[in-house]
Structures are given as structure tokens and as C-alpha cells.
Amino acid sequence: MSNYYQQEIETASRDEIIRIQNEKLVKQVRHVYDKVPYYRNLMDQKGVKPEDIKTIEDIHKLPFLSKSDLRDAYPYGLLGTDLGNCVRIQSTSGTTGRRVVAFYTQGDVDLWEECCARAIMAVGGTNEDVVQVAYGYGLFTGGAGLHGGSHKVGSLTLPMSSGNTERQIQFMMDLGATILCATPSYAAYLGESLAERGYKPEDNKLKAGIFGAEPWTEEMRRSIEKSLGIKAYDIYGLTEISGPGVAFECEEQKGMHINEDHFYAEVIDPDTEEVLPEGSVGELVFTCLDKEAFPLLRYRTRDICVLTREKCSCGRTHVRMSKPKGRSDDMLIIRGVNVFPSQIETVLLNQGYAPNYQIEVDRKNNTDTLDVYVEFPTEMFSDKVSDVQKKEAALEAAMRSMLGIGAKVHLVLPKTITRSEGKAVRVIDKRKLHD
Numbered sequence: 001m002s003n004y005y006q007q008e009i010e011t012a013s014r015d016e017i018i019r020i021q022n023e024k025l026v027k028q029v030r031h032v033y034d035k036v037p038y039y040r041n042l043m044d045q046k047g048v049k050p051e052d053i054k055t056i057e058d059i060h061k062l063p064f065l066s067k068s069d070l071r072d073a074y075p076y077g078l079l080g081t082d083l084g085n086c087v088r089i090q091s092t093s094g095t096t097g098r099r100v101v102a103f104y105t106q107g108d109v110d111l112w113e114e115c116c117a118r119a120i121m122a123v124g125g126t127n128e129d130v131v132q133v134a135y136g137y138g139l140f141t142g143g144a145g146l147h148g149g150s151h152k153v154g155s156l157t158l159p160m161s162s163g164n165t166e167r168q169i170q171f172m173m174d175l176g177a178t179i180l181c182a183t184p185s186y187a188a189y190l191g192e193s194l195a196e197r198g199y200k201p202e203d204n205k206l207k208a209g210i211f212g213a214e215p216w217t218e219e220m221r222r223s224i225e226k227s228l229g230i231k232a233y234d235i236y237g238l239t240e241i242s243g244p245g246v247a248f249e250c251e252e253q254k255g256m257h258i259n260e261d262h263f264y265a266e267v268i269d270p271d272t273e274e275v276l277p278e279g280s281v282g283e284l285v286f287t288c289l290d291k292e293a294f295p296l297l298r299y300r301t302r303d304i305c306v307l308t309r310e311k312c313s314c315g316r317t318h319v320r321m322s323k324p325k326g327r328s329d330d331m332l333i334i335r336g337v338n339v340f341p342s343q344i345e346t347v348l349l350n351q352g353y354a355p356n357y358q359i360e361v362d363r364k365n366n367t368d369t370l371d372v373y374v375e376f377p378t379e380m381f382s383d384k385v386s387d388v389q390k391k392e393a394a395l396e397a398a399m400r401s402m403l404g405i406g407a408k409v410h411l412v413l414p415k416t417i418t419r420s421e422g423k424a425v426r427v428i429d430k431r432k433l434h435d
């Protein structure tokens with residue numbers, strides 16, 4: 001019962017996909033070499049000429065780009081067309097360093113919105129749906145991307161942006177929103193806020209949610225599905241490559257289909273830059289096959305995931321990526337052990353806690369410390385010291401077995417951890433302040 005926005009390409013045979021990728025890559029490399037001196041220099045340094053790229057198999061000959069190239073070339077150095085042809089910029093939500101600014105021609109905006117339309121139709125969206133877009137509007141790509149996609153599908157679009165929870169709930173209930181688009185942390189907060197106002201999950205008309213822009217676990221998915229009474233779908237993307245919709249989940253929910261007629265994906269070893277075979281865990285790298293204004297080739301995302309080309313029963317043939325485990329630069333190294341914040345989230349949700357937590361890492365007497373602050377859910381609340389200690393000890397034991405190192409757990413009063421309306425800030429690494 002799959003719904004497709006562009007069925008022919010979404011279900012094309014592997015041969016057809018490769019044919020399209022071959023054709024687009026050859027054209028794109030020539031275009032970038034001619035138009036982007038910054039990348040031409042990188043190619044020259046590597047001794048690669050556009051004529052060396054004959055098929056997608058030759059992609060490994062091309063140099064990589066990383067965030068530091070984007071900073072060096074800021075703001076116009078990677079522009080692939082005249083500024084007169086550009087109609088939009090979007091920018092990353094990052095708080096450190098220089099922002100990344102990405103440019104779009106009208107063609108690029110159309111292509112991006114089509115990818116978001118594919119994502120909306122994959123969760124069952126039609127022109128009968130009311131799509132509440134609660135991602136931030138403005139420089140962040142979340143609002144603009146899903147808004148454009150919803151228009152392309154012909155759904156009634158509620159351009160809410162993030163925040164103003166009272167108004168989100170009023171519009172959701174009054175207008176009968178059927179699809180919610182938000183970060184998973186904000187979706188969880190909306191679920192909690194609805195319950196506080198006495199609404200049960202069956203009181204809203206929502207059927208599906210399209211959640212992404214930050215890592216979230218399967219446990220978090222189940223918790224949101226329960227609180228909102230919906231099916232929750234993942235969506236992935238990044239500003240540098242366009243925004244949300246680079247990849248999206250179908251009804252099978254076994255990884256996200258990458259729109260590989262536009263974005264060619266590779267997984268590499270982040271240390272050696274060697275391309276890894278399908279099924280290996282590594283850093284995701286994207287090549288924009290047909291974007292005009294910001295045509296990044298072999299861009300290193302820092303996101304760690306696995307690719308699979310196994311057949312998907314939804315009928316889509318595009319390669320799937322696993323949920324990113326996190327960014328290689330978000331991974332915490334605590335007392336020499338690699339820790340992903342998602343592992344901590346899994347422990348907390350498995351033990352019946354809500355996704356309201358904060359992780360604090362510090363270094364005292366030359367030893368790393370890991371403190372996890374988690375809210376007491378109202379229904380589990382107790383002010384008896386022995387109860388609190390027992391619950392903290394149980395969480396600490398579960399953390400030790402998941403992470404392989406000890407963490408100090410602090411149960412805090414309900415509603416004392418700040419709720420997020422956009423991307424949640426889960427980790428405070430105080431070690432960086434001392435370095």
C-alpha cells in the first residue's frame with residue numbers, strides 16, 4: 001500500500017539508478033571543475049581531471065571535502081553558479097565556529113522539496129492531510145524543507161515553526177493536524193504537554209510524525225508513538241547537502257532510503273578515508289549529483305552509520321542508511337571508552353524514564369567523570385531518600401553494563417530539566433573549558 005511521490009524513480013531498477021548516477025556524475029564533475037576554483041585546486045593537487053571520471057565507479061578518485069573546507073571557502077568559495085542564479089540561503093544551527101551557509105537555485109529548492117514530498121508520501125501523506133510543521137523556520141532547513149514538501153504533496157500546511165507550545169496544541173486540536181513534523185525531542189515535549197492538559201493520545205487526529213535533525217533511539221520512538229498515538233518516522237538530512245529529506249523512512253522502518261538519484265552515498269573509515277564495503281559501520285560521505293548552487297562532491301558528514309542495498313518490501317529500490325549512531329565528533333571518550341549519548345538514552349527509557357535528561361562530563365584529579373541527570377517521572381516520584389538511592393543505584397548498574405564504565409546518576413525533580421523546542425542539547429562537556 002505504498003504511496004510514492006515519484007514512483008518511477010523511487011522504484012527504478014539498480015541498473016537504471018546506476019545509469020542515472022553515471023550520467024549525472026560525469027556532468028557534475030565537469031561543471032564543478034569549471035565553476036569552483038576551490039575544488040579545481042583540490043582535483044589538480046590530486047592529479048585528477050574531469051575526463052578521468054567516466055562512471056560512478058570512478059568517484060573514489062575525487063578528493064574529499066569536509067567542514068573545514070566549508071569554513072575556508074566561506075561564504076562564496078564553493079558556489080557552483082553565478083550569484084544571480086541563486087534564490088535562497090539556509091544555514092546550520094551549529095553554535096560553534098563559523099556557520100555553514102548553503103546556496104540554492106530555484107532548481108535546487110525544487111529538488112529538495114521533492115525529496116521532502118517523497119518523505120511525506122512515504123508516511124501515508126496525501127492532499128487530504130493537515131501537516132503541522134513544528135521545525136524552526138528561518139535559516140534552519142527543517143521548517144522550509146518540510147513546508148515545501150507538504151505544498152508539493154498538496155497537503156494543508158500549518159507553518160507553525162518551533163516553540164509556542166500552547167499555540168501548537170490549539171492548532172493541532174482545532175484544525176485536526178494529521179501529520180506532525182518536529183525534532184523528536186520537541187515531539188516528546190508536545191506529547192507530555194498534551195497529557196498535562198488532560199488530552200489522551202486518541203483525542204488528537206495525528207496519524208504519523210516525521211522526526212529528525214538529531215539522534216534518537218528506538219526506545220524514544222516507542223515513547224513518542226505511545227504519547228501521541230501515532231506511528232513515528234525518521235528523516236535525515238544536513239544543510240550542506242540540502243536539508244531534511246536526503247533520506248527518509250518508509251512504512252517498513254528498516255533504515256532510511258537515501259534519494260540516490262540526487263545524492264550518492266559512500267561509507268568510509270574516518271581515519272584512513274578508505275571506502276568500506278556495504279554493511280560496514282563508518283562515516284557517511286555524500287556527493288550531490290545534480291545540485292547547481294552548492295554542488296559538494298564527496299562531503300564528509302561525520303555521521304556514523306551503515307548502508308544496505310537489501311531489497312525493501314515497500315518497493316523502493318534506493319539504498320538505505322541506518323539511524324546515525326551519532327556524529328563522530330559527538331562521540332564522548334570517557335576514561336578511554338567510546339560513549340554515545342544514545343546508549344544512555346536507551347538505558348533510561350528502558351527503565352521507564354522519560355527522555356528528559358542531561359549528561360555532564362568533566363575531569364577531576366585527572367580522571368574523567370560522567371554524571372547523568374534524569375527527571376523523576378511524576379508517576380514514579382518519591383521523596384523518600386532510600387527510594388531515590390535505590391532507583392539511582394539501579395540506573396547506575398544498567399549504565400555500567402551498557403557503557404562498560406561507571407556513571408553517577410542523579411534523579412532530579414519532575415520538570416526541572418529544560419525542554420527543547422529544536423535540537424536538544426543533551427551533553428555538557430566541561431573538559432573543553434579546561435583544555
Ligand code: DLL
Pocket residue numbers: 092093094135141142211212213214215216234235236237238239240243244245301303323324326327
Ligand atoms: O538537521 C536537517 C534536518 C531538518 C534533518 C529536519 C531532519 C529534519 P543540520 O542542522 O545541518 O540539518 O544538521 C545536520 O543533524 O549531520 C546529523 O548529525 C544530524 N541529523 C539530522 N537528521 C538526523 C536523524 C538538519 N534523523 C546534522 N538522526 C546531521 C540523527 C540526524 N541525526
